[in-house]
Amino acid sequence: xxxxxxxxxxxxxxxxxxxxxxxxxxxxxxxxxxxxxxxxxxxxxxxxxxxxxxxxxxxxxxxxxxxxxxxxxxxxxxxxxxxxxxxxxxxxxxxxxxxxxxxxxxxxxxxxxxxxxxxxxxxxxxxxxxxxxxxxxxxxxxxxxxxxxxxxxxxxxxxxxxxxxxxxxxxxxxxxxxxxxxxxxxxxxxxxxxxxxxxxxxxxxxxxxxxxxxxxxxxxxxxxxxxxxxxxxxxxxxxxxxxxxxxxxxxxxxxxxxxxxxxxxxxxxxxxxxxxxxxxxxxxxxxxxxxxxxxxxxxxxxxxxxxxxxxxxxxxxxxxxxxxxxxxxxxxxxxxxxxxxxxxxxxxxxxxxxxxxxxxxxxxxxxxxxxxxxxxxxxxxxxxxxxxxxxxxxxxxxxxxxxxxxxxxxxxxxxxxxxxxxxxxxxxxxxxxxxxxxxxxxxxxxxxxxxxxxxxxxxxxxxxxxxxxxxxxxxxxxxxxxxxxxxxxxxxxxxxx
Amino acid sequence: xxxxxxxxxxxxxxxxxxxxxxxxxxxxxxxxxxxxxxxxxxxxxxxxxxxxxxxxxxxxxxxxxxxxxxxxxxxxxxxxxxxxxxxxxxxxxxxxxxxxxxxxxxxxxxxxxxxxxxxxxxxxxxxxxxxxxxxxxxxxxxxxxxxxxxxxxxxxxxxxxxxx
Numbered sequence: 332x333x334x335x336x337x338x339x340x341x342x343x344x345x346x347x348x349x350x351x352x353x354x355x356x357x358x359x360x361x362x363x364x365x366x367x368x369x370x371x372x373x374x375x376x377x378x379x380x381x382x383x384x385x386x387x388x389x390x391x392x393x394x395x396x397x398x399x400x401x402x403x404x405x406x407x408x409x410x411x412x413x414x415x416x417x418x419x420x421x422x423x424x425x426x427x428x429x430x431x432x433x434x435x436x437x438x439x440x441x442x443x444x445x446x447x448x449x450x451x452x453x454x455x456x457x458x459x460x461x462x463x464x465x466x467x468x469x470x471x472x473x474x475x476x477x478x479x480x481x482x483x484x485x486x487x488x489x490x491x492x493x494x495x496x497x498x499x500x501x502x503x504x505x506x507x508x509x510x511x512x513x514x515x516x517x518x519x520x521x522x523x524x525x526x527x528x529x530x531x532x533x534x535x536x537x538x539x540x541x542x543x544x545x546x547x548x549x550x551x552x553x554x555x556x557x558x559x560x561x562x563x564x565x566x567x568x569x570x571x572x573x574x575x576x577x578x579x580x581x582x583x584x585x586x587x588x589x590x591x592x593x594x595x596x597x598x599x600x601x602x603x604x605x606x607x608x609x610x611x612x613x614x615x616x617x618x619x620x621x622x623x624x625x626x627x628x629x630x631x632x633x634x635x636x637x638x639x640x641x642x643x644x645x646x647x648x649x650x651x652x653x654x655x656x657x658x659x660x661x662x663x664x665x666x667x668x669x670x671x672x673x674x675x676x677x678x679x680x681x682x683x684x685x686x687x688x689x690x691x692x693x694x695x696x697x698x699x700x701x702x703x704x705x706x707x708x709x710x711x712x713x714x715x716x717x718x719x720x721x722x723x724x725x726x727x728x729x730x731x732x733x734x735x736x737x738x739x740x741x742x743x744x745x746x747x748x749x750x751x752x753x754x755x756x757x758x759x760x761x762x763x764x765x766x767x768x769x770x771x772x773x774x775x776x777x778x779x780x781x782x783x784x785x786x787x788x789x790x791x792x793x794x795x796x797x798x799x800x801x802x803x804x805x806x807x808x809x810x811x812x813x814x815x816x817x818x819x820x821x822x823x824x825x826x827x828x
Numbered sequence: 829x830x831x832x833x834x835x836x837x838x839x840x841x842x843x844x845x846x847x848x849x850x851x852x853x854x855x856x857x858x859x860x861x862x863x864x865x866x867x868x869x870x871x872x873x874x875x876x877x878x879x880x881x882x883x884x885x886x887x888x889x890x891x892x893x894x895x896x897x898x899x900x901x902x903x904x905x906x907x908x909x910x911x912x913x914x915x916x917x918x919x920x921x922x923x924x925x926x927x928x929x930x931x932x933x934x935x936x937x938x939x940x941x942x943x944x945x946x947x948x949x950x951x952x953x954x955x956x957x958x959x960x961x962x963x964x965x966x967x968x969x970x971x972x973x974x975x976x977x978x979x980x981x982x983x984x985x986x987x988x989x990x991x992x
Binding site for chain 2 (some may be wrong): 686687689704737738740741742743744746747749750751752753780783785786787788789790791792793794795796797798799
């Protein structure tokens with residue numbers, strides 16, 4: 332096991348990793364940007380080093396600076412978390428060169444799975460089901476021909492893409508040209524690469540993914556599936572494990588396919604194989620994420636396996652002590668991503684000073700966050716405030732628990748999506764599991780509070796302001812008494828105390 | 829103490845009556861006894877007819893953020909105290925005058941009506957724009973000098989509010 336580990340990330344995932352490393356007995360090293368001096372990951376780590384400006388390109392994305400801190404602090408390994416350098420082949424290579432262990436797969440596996448076109452080719456070679464589409468990047472003319480051949484609706488996707496950027500759904504031929512242009516321009520500005528590919532759009536698709544855990548001794552296991560169909564702007568908002576849409580048979584098959592893909596690239600560590608699934612449980616390979624996933628906690632809750640700790644242990648050369656048949660799935664877990672954003676204005680981020688937070692607690696409730704009263708939510712980073720995770724014996728109980736836990740949350744100073752998440756938990760269609768990636772778009776009524784009884788809020792406002800003014804009045808009184816006393820003392824030639 | 833709040837352009841009035849060990853809220857002409865306890869600077873517990881409600885409160889000047897059941901409400905508050913403080917130089921009898929040549933669109937207060945500071949009393953229209961004229965003091969409407977539809981000159985007295 333490593334004595335010292337550098338965590339090349341920020342926010343809740345850095346906090347999550349720091350905790351795991353500490354529990355494993357390692358000394359933890361945090362890195363931070365200007366904006367993150369007072370962030371929780373800095374205060375929680377054993378050591379912390381400043382690495383530059385607030386913009387990620389000046390700090391968390393600068394390989395040289397992170398390597399320099401690792402060498403200076405004597406860290407033997409680096410955990411990259413998610414985002415930033417986590418799927419950067421060059422960074423993994425550089426770690427290797429410097430004799431630092433990159434906690435993740437090999438640079439080669441990152442390269443193969445990082446490029447979506449290469450990943451698709453690999454999947455094709457090992458006969459993994461794929462959504463029909465172009466075999467790789469296409470020219471404008473090719474794109475249009477292929478789109479007509481596979482049939483509309485089609486999806487245009489950036490080859491280097493992720494997080495929904497550079498993605499366009501096209502319903503008919505007339506829209507194709509302008510959508511292609513927009514996808515390319517978005518891809519160019521987001522990834523510096525405007526190559527795109529085209530594939531058939533699966534109607535009412537569900538997003539189901541398999542968690543992989545592989546050691547460097549040839550053991551590759553899966554920890555079942557997660558369903559992440561509730562998305563806004565192609566980004567996940569609610570995740571659950573297991574999926575309410577798949578049978579035991581499909582689960583087994585999907586798990587086997589995911590293992591096959593991981594093995595094809597000699598994968599080690601934790602990874603996620605994403606699938607798109609239609610309403611008849613037909614699933615197609617989407618991509619593999621070669622890092623820890625935001626939503627990994629739901630899998631931890633149902634499998635009782637600490638994924639982050641295993642990532643560290645695997646990187647240190649340990650062998651997985653359990654076999655596939657030993658892993659059991661128990662109960663139901665849900666995760667809600669609490670964002671500082673306004674659902675009423677198309678989920679516009681709401682940065683600012685978070686004046687006050689009170690997080691829910693209780694049995695089966697886990698709040699993975701890095702926020703505290705008085706912390707600043709800056710526009711430099713993702714506006715995710717917390718991942719609220721619950722576990723219960725079945726889906727219905729988990730939803731009830733989540734709805735109740737969300738109601739315990741109090742956040743003041745920035746707008747949040749908590750009200751929206753509560754309405755989502757209460758919605759009949761969600762409860763029945765009738766979900767797909769278009770769910771939020773289909774339910775705009777969930778975005779606004781609707782008819783809320785304002786009476787308690789108004790009463791609270793009146794009582795609070797009354798109380799605040801009384802306090803202010805009495806403190807003013809105190810101040811003037813002290814002043815008076817001071818003046819008296821000065822006049823009589825003495826001083827106070 | 830009476831409080832006036834604005835949420836998304838809607839105005840609400842709430843009255844707090846404090847007896848020895850009992851607080852009664854008057855809202856919509858209903859009397860509701862409440863139990864109120866401050867947990868910390870931003871969290872309040874309210875018991876309303878047996879219902880226990882926890883609410884987050886953040887005050888920024890006259891703006892209040894109220895967080896309840898996952899929803900954040902932005903409320904603008906005008907307290908009676910504010911109303912008393914502001915008009916100290918303005919008291920007695922105030923004439924509400926037309927600021928420009930205009931037409932009276934709507935009369936919001938009749939003779940005998942009570943008005944608060946900054947409460948709209950009359951709406952006039954000039955250059956296709958409606959503007960609400962507000963009372964600078966708290967008091968009662970004693971005279972109404974125009975009718976709806978009247979054309980008036982700049983400086984014409986429209987309505988008189990008296991604080992006594």
